[in-house]
Every structure is written in structure tokens, then in C-alpha cells.
Amino acid sequence: MGSFKFEDCPLKHYIRTNAWLPACRRRKGLINPPGAKKSKARKLRYFTFCAAGAIDVLMLDVAGVLRPDGAGRFTSVCFFDKEREDVIETQKRIPGAVGIVGNFTRVVLLDELAHPVGADALAPPSDEPDRRLTRSGQRDAEMQRTFIRQFPFDVINLDLEEFFFKRNDPFPGAVLNSLRKILSWQQRSLPGSIGCLEGFSLMFTTQIGPKELNQEYANLLKNCISSNVARAPDLRAKLKAKTGYDTPETSLEENFESFFRLAVPKAILSVLVEQDWLVDPERGIKLFEIERAREGGTYKMLHAVMDVKRQQPPREQRGPGVVPLELCAAYQKVASDLFSNDVISVSEAIVSGAVSAPDLDKIRARGKKYMNLPETGGNRAAAQTAD
Amino acid sequence: MAQIKVHEKVLGHLSRGLYRSPASAIRELVSNAWDADASYARVDTNFPNFFQVSVEDDGTGFTREDFKSLMEGGVGNSLKRTTQTTTLLGRPCIGRLGIGLLGIAQICGAFTVISKTASGEGFKARVHLYDLLRERMDNDEGITGEPALKEVPIGEYEFDKNYDLSRRDRGTTVVADDIHPTFSRVFKQSIDPEIFPKYKSPPRDWSNAVKLISKVHSLQEIGDYWRLIWELAASVPVPYLSPKALPEGAIRADQELLQSFGFRVLVDGIALAKPVLLARNKNGYTTTLIPKRTERVYGKNLTYHGYIVVQEGAQLLPDELRGILIRIRNVAVGYYDPTMLDYRFNEGPRSRWLTGEIFVEEGLEDALNIDRDSFNRFHPEYRTVQQHVHGVLRDDVFPRVYKKIGARTQRKSDRRAVKQQGLLQAVLSDAAGSPVKLKRGEAVRGEPPGATVTEAGSHLDVELVKADARGTKKKNQDLAAAVLSIFEIAMREKGRERQRAVFSDALRKLLAEW
Numbered sequence: 001m002g003s004f005k006f007e008d009c010p011l012k013h014y015i016r017t018n019a020w021l022p023a024c025r026r027r028k029g030l031i032n033p034p035g036a037k038k039s040k041a042r043k044l045r046y047f048t049f050c051a052a053g054a055i056d057v058l059m060l061d062v063a064g065v066l067r068p069d070g071a072g073r074f075t076s077v078c079f080f081d082k083e084r085e086d087v088i089e090t091q092k093r094i095p096g097a098v099g100i101v102g103n104f105t106r107v108v109l110l111d112e113l114a115h116p117v118g119a120d121a122l123a124p125p126s127d128e129p130d131r132r133l134t135r136s137g138q139r140d141a142e143m144q145r146t147f148i149r150q151f152p153f154d155v156i157n158l159d160l161e162e163f164f165f166k167r168n169d170p171f172p173g174a175v176l177n178s179l180r181k182i183l184s185w186q187q188r189s190l191p192g193s194i195g196c197l198e199g200f201s202l203m204f205t206t207q208i209g210p211k212e213l214n215q216e217y218a219n220l221l222k223n224c225i226s227s228n229v230a231r232a233p234d235l236r237a238k239l240k241a242k243t244g245y246d247t248p249e250t251s252l253e254e255n256f257e258s259f260f261r262l263a264v265p266k267a268i269l270s271v272l273v274e275q276d277w278l279v280d281p282e283r284g285i286k287l288f289e290i291e292r293a294r295e296g297g298t299y300k301m302l303h304a305v306m307d308v309k310r311q312q313p314p315r316e317q318r319g320p321g322v323v324p325l326e327l328c329a330a331y332q333k334v335a336s337d338l339f340s341n342d343v344i345s346v347s348e349a350i351v352s353g354a355v356s357a358p359d360l361d362k363i364r365a366r367g368k369k370y371m372n373l374p375e376t377g378g379n380r381a382a383a384q385t386a387d
Numbered sequence: 388m389a390q391i392k393v394h395e396k397v398l399g400h401l402s403r404g405l406y407r408s409p410a411s412a413i414r415e416l417v418s419n420a421w422d423a424d425a426s427y428a429r430v431d432t433n434f435p436n437f438f439q440v441s442v443e444d445d446g447t448g449f450t451r452e453d454f455k456s457l458m459e460g461g462v463g464n465s466l467k468r469t470t471q472t473t474t475l476l477g478r479p480c481i482g483r484l485g486i487g488l489l490g491i492a493q494i495c496g497a498f499t500v501i502s503k504t505a506s507g508e509g510f511k512a513r514v515h516l517y518d519l520l521r522e523r524m525d526n527d528e529g530i531t532g533e534p535a536l537k538e539v540p541i542g543e544y545e546f547d548k549n550y551d552l553s554r555r556d557r558g559t560t561v562v563a564d565d566i567h568p569t570f571s572r573v574f575k576q577s578i579d580p581e582i583f584p585k586y587k588s589p590p591r592d593w594s595n596a597v598k599l600i601s602k603v604h605s606l607q608e609i610g611d612y613w614r615l616i617w618e619l620a621a622s623v624p625v626p627y628l629s630p631k632a633l634p635e636g637a638i639r640a641d642q643e644l645l646q647s648f649g650f651r652v653l654v655d656g657i658a659l660a661k662p663v664l665l666a667r668n669k670n671g672y673t674t675t676l677i678p679k680r681t682e683r684v685y686g687k688n689l690t691y692h693g694y695i696v697v698q699e700g701a702q703l704l705p706d707e708l709r710g711i712l713i714r715i716r717n718v719a720v721g722y723y724d725p726t727m728l729d730y731r732f733n734e735g736p737r738s739r740w741l742t743g744e745i746f747v748e749e750g751l752e753d754a755l756n757i758d759r760d761s762f763n764r765f766h767p768e769y770r771t772v773q774q775h776v777h778g779v780l781r782d783d784v785f786p787r788v789y790k791k792i793g794a795r796t797q798r799k800s801d802r803r804a805v806k807q808q809g810l811l812q813a814v815l816s817d818a819a820g821s822p823v824k825l826k827r828g829e830a831v832r833g834e835p836p837g838a839t840v841t842e843a844g845s846h847l848d849v850e851l852v853k854a855d856a857r858g859t860k861k862k863n864q865d866l867a868a869a870v871l872s873i874f875e876i877a878m879r880e881k882g883r884e885r886q887r888a889v890f891s892d893a894l895r896k897l898l899a900e901w
Contacts, residue, residue: 072591095656122572138568
């Protein structure tokens with residue numbers, strides 16, 4: 001079962017327990033503050049790309065941050081997976097979670113207007129024949145509608161085990177455009193008409209690279225940094241301290257990885273602002289990095305964690321071209337902190353010194369409990385090799 | 388003599404409409420798991436989206452060659468009864484491997500099969516079924532071979548050469564994708580409280596779910612998702628909720644047997660048991676066991692046993708539990724038959740109190756229709772079972788039920804009479820201003836039944852004619868006698884005004900609680 005081979009990786013688990021878990025705890029405290037009426041309490045709404053073991057969701061369950069409902073179902077959890085069998089495996093462990101099979105960016109970037117959210121995509125069309133193509137179009141539309149209806153989320157965990165920008169991807173890239181869309185969907189009302197979210201937590205993961213980006217993407221990354229450096233000369237010195245070079249162009253060419261660590265979070269910050277959100281300047285964007293071995297070398301994964309707030313007043317209550325006062329100061333602080341703060345490189349030394357957290361065995365055991373299978377007969381083999 | 392032949396196109400047509408419900412199609416895959424000696428069959432519907440349906444088991448699995456053989460002409464052959472009667476673990480074989488895989492075609496246009504044996508052999512294959520199958524076959528599209536041996540292609544399959552079998556354990560998983568949008572739509576709607584206001588998320592504890600279901604009149608009220616789970620629970624070879632699920636130990640022996648097979652079925656994580664739990668009916672139950680019997684029908688054994696339970700005085704809920712269900716080697720054929728196998732007598736509301744099961748150990752397979760979900764009602768083996776069951780109903784079950792109804796009615800009547808007596812006595816005492824004793828006497832010849840009041844020292848005796856001496860069984864005679872007795876008491880007052888007042892006051896009190 002499961003196609004994510006790093007599910008058991010202790011370095012990845014450090015990220016879960018030291019980056020993701022605190023962010024989710026904090027978010028839960030914000031949506032259900034101490035002293036608030038129990039009748040107004042609501043479950044944390046969580047989106048993830050968890051692998052088949054659903055370790056992050058189960059970790060949150062063990063930690064008491066995200067619990068199933070009274071019927072034992074994780075109705076406030078939504079996840080995507082490309083593989084059908086992995087969706088099945090995941091739903092065994094987190095029953096009731098909304099599991100969507102398919103390519104994330106493909107589903108997100110479907111034309112919403114073709115099947116608006118209120119329309120019934122699964123109703124039999126009047127003129128199209130009952131063929132595979134027709135049916136798959138209906139299902140794709142319904143998957144997108146289903147996904148949109150789950151918004152907004154209190155926590156979005158975009159744990160993409162892939163590149164943010166891809167060489168052959170039409171500019172500006174499917175991931176960036178998908179991010180734009182989901183950030184706009186985040187402005188939807190909560191179910192029960194209790195209003196919109198004032199904020200949420202965003203976790204974002206990307207592989208550092210690829211180095212040989214085409215000119216358009218290279219320019220995108222450079223532009224993410226250029227405006228900051230031009231506006232605040234002290235940032236040039238910080239850029240040099242980080243990358244060894246004081247211009248974006250040279251940094252990109254000569255020290256791609258370091259430049260990437262600055263530029264991509266900046267790009268995310270810009271997309272957030274574009275979609276009427278801002279990163280909480282008090283906490284900024286926390287960055288973690290894991291290095292993994294592969295054939296012929298290593299590669300690195302960059303994890304970003306941030307608290308996001310809605311710009312106030314929201315766009316629909318502002319005049320055209322009006323920029324909220326809070327935004328400029330917040331944006332500049334977060335951007336400046338990116339230049340100043342270090343990325344935590346998660347190593348085995350850090351992991352061994354970390355405070356104890358829900359361990360993997362306990363988390364897996366929770367998943368097995370939800371699977372509701374006794375360990376008898378032929379199933380013993382399955383139980384031993386699960387996860 | 389000339390032969391009668393049936394064109395094999397019929398099979399192709401049937402592949403897209405074999406079963407009445409998705410539960411029947413999924414049940415066949417569960418039956419495959421049973422035959423493979425699996426300890427569990429797990430059904431996942433991708434709730435709440437229903438974009439795919441999977442059935443996974445930890446059974447013996449099968450090899451590439453087995454699959455190839457099945458796909459390329461083996462499905463038609465698998466319609467014949469298997470020669471294997473028990474599995475390696477001693478379970479009675481159900482034996483519908485190919486038809487199970489074919490049946491899933493009812494709800495999807497493509498499916499994936501992954502299987503691995505204990506020796507590590509296995510495969511992953513993707514099966515695509517042709518669109519617009521009926522039109523293709525009606526046009527003979529793709530059909531090959533001599534007229535007498537026409538093969539009917541219904542799709543294509545391909546092995547995944549890159550699939551890593553080491554990532555999975557022994558067993559088989561069938562994942563139906565390209566699920567028809569109508570299927571997804573119906574099920575999504577069925578869990579939408581705006582469309583089904585009575586919908587509640589099924590509890591993960593099935594016994595609680597059965598308690599909820601037993602409060603609805605029909606599964607239709609709670610939607611197709613509940614119906615799917617219930618139908619699977621009713622039809623697959625799983626134990627009952629407990630040995631006491633039915634009164635008087637009706638299924639105790641069957642329960643022990645089913646438990647001994649160690650087979651679990653889960654749907655979306657809910658471990659199923661047979662969805663019948665009859666207990667605590669205030670009027671009790673009438674239970675009739677049908678002991679095991681073997682009959683010979685055209686040279687073949689027909690062996691079966693069963694039970695019939697009547698829930699006295701109360702309609703069974705849900706409706707889908709009413710009637711007789713026949714199981715062949717532990718798997719239900721269709722659902723509970725409310726006609727009680729075409730029972731020809733009208734038992735009125737009593738038929739809605741009845742549920743029963745017939746467990747066929749040997750025989751009756753030849754009486755199955757091609758959908759294997761219903762019977763040819765004119766097959767001699769079916770008729771044999773039917774005749775016996777009807778005899779039990781006519782000669783045993785319903786006579787006992789009617790006797791109990793009579794007893795209950797009499798008890799109710801007696802209770803009512805006692806209560807009315809008490810009320811009348813109180814009203815008369817109040818009207819007379821002194822204690823009254825009610826007596827029952829014989830009728831006076833030639834006179835209509837009335838009431839007589841006599842003084843008896845410290846109290847009044849009011850004598851009414853006994854009910855069985857009145858010459859009529861009409862219930863209103865009790866009230867008439869009571870009114871007459873009030874009249875007699877009132878007439879003892881002085882003055883018409885006083886008489887009228889006492890009479891009307893007492894009459895109102897009587898009628899308020901009669």
C-alpha cells in the first residue's frame with residue numbers, strides 16, 4: 001500500500017511535529033478560543049495531500065487537534081491523491097474524509113464556468129452520448145465542484161512532493177495558477193452562513209529546483225526579489241549574506257538553491273497579496289529544509305509554514321486601487337524577515353534532540369483502529385506490512 | 388430431434404444490466420472473496436463522493452493466467468456451476484468468480500483488478516468495457532466466429548507490466564472507476580439532508596445502525612446509501628448481530644456456523660452483520676422452525692432448513708425485512724420476498740408481521756434465473772420448497788398467530804370491561820350519593836335488557852343483564868346498559884329538574900371516559 005516512500009522518514013516527521021502540528025494547534029486555538037461557547041465550537045477544516053498512511057491527519061487526531069465526528073468520520077478533512085488505490089488506503093485510515101482521485105492542478109484548473117458550482121454536473125446531459133469521454137468530463141467537473149464546496153479550510157497543507165515551477169509547464173505554471181484559484185476559493189463562506197474566514201494556516205512544500213528553468217521562470221524568480229532589493233538597500237547586503245551575491249541575477253545563476261529559498265516564499269507571498277490575503281507579520285514565514293539522497297546525488301525539499309490573514313477591509317469593501325494600510329507594513333516586514341531569518345535545515349542531529357511528539361507507532365496504531373479489522377488469519381500479514 | 392439454441396449475444400446484453408441494484412453486483416465480488424477463503428472483504432465506496440468503488444480481500448488471490456483464462460472466454464463458462472463444493476477452509480463454495488467480475492460492469496465502464504497469491508504470483512490489469520454495447524452487438528460489431536460459436540467481445544484488458552507486487556499482500560482488489568455519473572449522483576443525493584431529511588450518517592457500530600433502521604418504514608426514506616449497506620448486510624454470508632438476534636434461538640446453530648467461517652465484510656469501515664434484530668416486542672413473537680429436510684427432485688437432493696418469525700401485533704420495520712429470504716450456500720438470492728413465495732392466501736396485515744429465511748445447503752441452483760438474483764418460479768425445485776413453506780404457513784404459522792390474536796383480543800376486551808365496570812360504578816355512586824354495587828343477572832323473558840336498582844342496606848344494588856344473556860354481541864349494548872342504569876338512578880330523585888340534572892351530569896362523566 002501507499003506510494004510515498006518517505007512516510008516513515010524521521011526528518012519528514014520532524015517537519016510534521018515541529019512545524020505543522022504547532023501551526024494547526026495555534027489555528028485551532030484561534031477558531032475555538034478558550035472560553036468561547038461550546039455551541040459555537042467547530043472542527044478544524046483541513047486540506048492535505050497526505051499519502052496513503054494519512055500520517056499528518058492521524059497525528060493531528062492523536063494530538064487532539066483534529067477529531068472525527070460522533071459517527072467516527074473525518075468529515076472536515078479533504079485530500080487529493082493521484083492513485084485510486086492510495087485513496088482507498090487513505091480512506092480506510094481516516095474514514096469519512098473527502099478523498100478526491102486525480103491530478104490536483106488538473107482538477108483545480110478546470111474551467112469553472114463550464115460547470116458552475118450550483119449546476120448538477122452528474123445529471124445526464126441531453127445531447128451527449130453515454131460514452132467514456134462524456135462520463136469522465138462529468139466526473140471531472142463534479143470533482144472540482146466537490147472540492148470547491150469544501151472551502152474554506154482553516155489549514156491548507158500543500159505538501160507537493162514535486163517542483164513548484166516545471167520547465168515545460170506553460171508560464172506561470174500550473175501550481176502557481178492553482179494556488180491563485182484556491183486562495184480565491186478560500187474567500188467562500190463557511191457552511192451554515194457563519195461568515196468567512198479571517199485567516200488560515202498555509203503549509204507549502206516544494207522540491208528545490210529545477211536549476212535549468214526557462215527564461216520566463218527565471219525572470220519570475222528574479223522579479224520576486226528585485227523590487228525588494230531596489231526599495232530597501234539594506235536588503236542587498238542581506239541578499240549577499242544569504243547567497244554570496246548582491247544582485248538577483250547573479251544570485252540566481254551562481255547560487256540557485258539559496259536564491260530559490262528566498263524567491264519562492266516571496267512568490268507565494270505575492271500570490272497571497274494578489275488574492276487579498278497577507279502573511280501575519282508577527283510570525284512571518286518559517287522555512288525548513290530536508291535533504292534526501294537519490295541516485296547520483298541528493299535533492300532538497302523546502303517546507304514553508306505561515307499564518308495568513310485576510311486583508312482588512314476585504315477587497316469587496318474597498319474602492320478600486322485602494323491598498324489597506326496594514327498591508328504595506330506587513331508585506332515589507334515579512335519580506336525583510338525572509339532575507340534575515342535562516343532556513344532550519346532538518347538533520348538527524350536536530351531530530352534526535354527534538355522534544356518528544358506523537359510517535360509514528362502511535363499514529364499508525366490510530367489508523368489501524370479506524371480500519372476496524374481484526375488481526376486474524378491472513379490479515380496478520382497485511383497488518384504487519386501496513387504503512 | 389432439432390436442438391434449441393440461444394444466441395450468446397444475450398450474455399453480452401446481460402453484462403450491462405444483470406442486477407437490480409449495485410448491492411447485488413458488489414455482493415458477487417464479496418462472494419468471490421468468500422470462495423477465496425478470505426478473512427475479510429472490504430468495500431469502499433469513496434464516501435461521500437462515490438467516484439469509485441472497490442472491493443478488497445485477503446484471500447488466496449489468482450494468477451495472471453487465471454485472469455487471462457477468465458477474461459478470454461471463461462466468463463461464459465463460469466455460469467455453469469463449479470464442481471468444487473467446499474473451499475480449502477471448508478466453506479461451502481458459492482462459485483461465481485467470473486460473473487462477479489462481470490457484474491461490476493453494471494456500475495462502471497472500467498475497473499482494475501490486482502491480485503496476489505500466497506506464492507507471490509499476481510498481476511494488475513485494467514479492464515475497459517465498450518461503450519454503447521447494445522448498439523455494437525445489435526450491429527454484430529466485432530463479433531467473430533462461426534454462427535454456432537459466436538463470441539461476444541464486451542471490452543478489453545491490459546496488464547500493467549510495471550506494477551510492483553511487493554507493495555501489496557496476498558489477496559485481490561477490484562477497483563471500479565469510470566463509475567457511471569448516475570450512480571455517483573444518486574448516492575451523493577442520498578446523503579444530502581436537504582433531499583433526504585431523515586438521513587443520518589450511519590454509525591460505525593452496525594448494531595446501532597440496525598436500531599436506527601428499525602425505526603423507519605422503508606429504506607427509501609433514508610436513501611440509497613443506507614439501502615446499499617443494508618442490502619449487502621442482508622445478502623452476504625456474515626453472522627447475525629448475536630445468537631439472540633431472533634427469538635427462541637431460531638438462528639443459533641446458523642450463527643455458530645457462520646461465525647466458524649471467520650468471514651467479515653466491511654463497508655466504508657462498518658463491519659456488517661445480518662440486519663435483523665427482533666426482540667422486546669410487547670406482544671411477543673411466534674417462531675416456527677423448519678427443521679432440516681432433504682427431498683429428492685428429479686434425482687437430485689434438495690436440502691434446506693429455516694425459520695419463520697411473526698412479530699405479534701406490530702408491523703416489521705423496515706418493510707424490506709418482510710417476507711421470506713432464500714439463501715443458497717449462505718448467500719441471499721434477491722431480497723426478502725413479501726409475497727412469501729407467492730403465498731396465495733390473503734392474511735391481511737398479519738403478512739406484514741412476518742419474516743423468515745430458508746437456508747438451502749444443497750440444490751435449487753438450477754432454479755436460479757440468469758441474473759442469479761431471482762428464481763424461475765416454475766422450476767420443480769423451487770416449487771418443492773415453496774410448497775413446503777406454504778404448508779408451514781398455512782398449517783402452523785398463521786393458525787398460531789390467529790389464536791394469539793384471539794387471545795389478545797379477548798384479554799383486551801376483558802380489560803376494557805373491567806375498566807368500564809369500575810367507571811360505571813363510580814359514576815353511579817356519585818350520582819346516587821351512596822355506594823353502588825354492580826351485579827349481572829339473567830334477562831327477563833319477554834322484556835328488553837334494562838337495569839334494576841334495589842336498596843340493600845348501606846348501598847344500592849344495580850343489576851344489569853349479563854353480556855352473554857342479551858341475545859346480541861353488539862358492543863354498544865354495554866353502553867346502552869350503562870346509560871339505562873344511570874337513568875334508573877336519576878329517576879330516584881325527586882322532581883323532573885333534579886332527575887334531569889343528575890342524569891345529564893352522570894352521563895357526561897360516563898361518556899368522558901368510556
